Amino acid sequence: MADPTGAGQVDHALVARVLLTDDRRAFEQLMRWHQGMVRAQLRRLLHGDEARADDLAQETFLLAWRKLDQFRGEARFSTWLYRIAYTCFLQARRKQSSAAEAIDGDAPDQRISPPDAVNLRLDVERAMRRLSAAEHEVLLHVVQLGLSHDEAAYVLAMPLGTVKSHANRGKARLRTLLADWQVTSQEGRGT
Numbered sequence: 001m002a003d004p005t006g007a008g009q010v011d012h013a014l015v016a017r018v019l020l021t022d023d024r025r026a027f028e029q030l031m032r033w034h035q036g037m038v039r040a041q042l043r044r045l046l047h048g049d050e051a052r053a054d055d056l057a058q059e060t061f062l063l064a065w066r067k068l069d070q071f072r073g074e075a076r077f078s079t080w081l082y083r084i085a086y087t088c089f090l091q092a093r094r095k096q097s098s099a100a101e102a103i104d105g106d107a108p109d110q111r112i113s114p115p116d117a118v119n120l121r122l123d124v125e126r127a128m129r130r131l132s133a134a135e136h137e138v139l140l141h142v143v144q145l146g147l148s149h150d151e152a153a154y155v156l157a158m159p160l161g162t163v164k165s166h167a168n169r170g171k172a173r174l175r176t177l178l179a180d181w182q183v184t185s186q187e188g189r190g191t
Contacts, residue, residue: 007033011077018068027068031061034078037145038085044140045089047129056092060085075154079147082155086137127177134158135170142167 011033017026038060042053063084071080128136141152142163153163 008076012073015068015071015073015077027065030077034081035061037078038081041082041085041140041145042089044144045086045137047125052092056085056088059088063088075151079151079154082141082145082147082151083157086141086155123178124174127174130177131170131173132166134162135166135173138163138166139170139174 014026014030017023039053039057042056043050046052064081137156138152141147141155149160149163153160
């Protein structure tokens with residue numbers, strides 16, 4: 001995959017500076033550039049729990065610092081960080097005995113008559129919670145975070161074919177779960 005911005009080259013140069021000269025400022029720069037996307041990934045995995053996402057993001061960057069010598073450059077640095085963040089998420093989920101509570105989408109919504117765009121976003125979030133864990137995680141990485149199937153396979157440590165299958169099944173299931181929105185949006189255009 002081509003990198004028109006050159007960000008990948010800059011990341012690789014910063015990683016090299018950290019490894020060769022223990023340049024902590026170079027690592028701080030990497031952290032500043034990538035912390036937003038790592039936090040976004042974790043917030044989505046944690047269904048909006050910003051405090052836990054920030055804690056796991058901090059853990060992600062501590063692990064990245066400790067394991068930077070294991071970065072081989074076969075994937076983009078951002079993809080490598082996504083993988084570490086996802087692993088941190090999985091470990092935290094395993095430790096938490098009430099993980100099912102965070103995934104359960106039956107909590108009542110207390111918003112009063114929000115605009116259609118907000119309603120759609122909420123319905124998509126609810127529908128995403130009804131997918132299998134694998135479908136949800138694949139779609140989060142491929143659709144919401146914009147990773148390629150190859151990158152998502154690397155981050156999620158799944159075979160490429162499995163990622164593609166989960167993506168296709170998850171999208172089909174979302175289409176079914178959100179069918180009312182398709183009818184509503186088509187009716188709205190005809191008016």
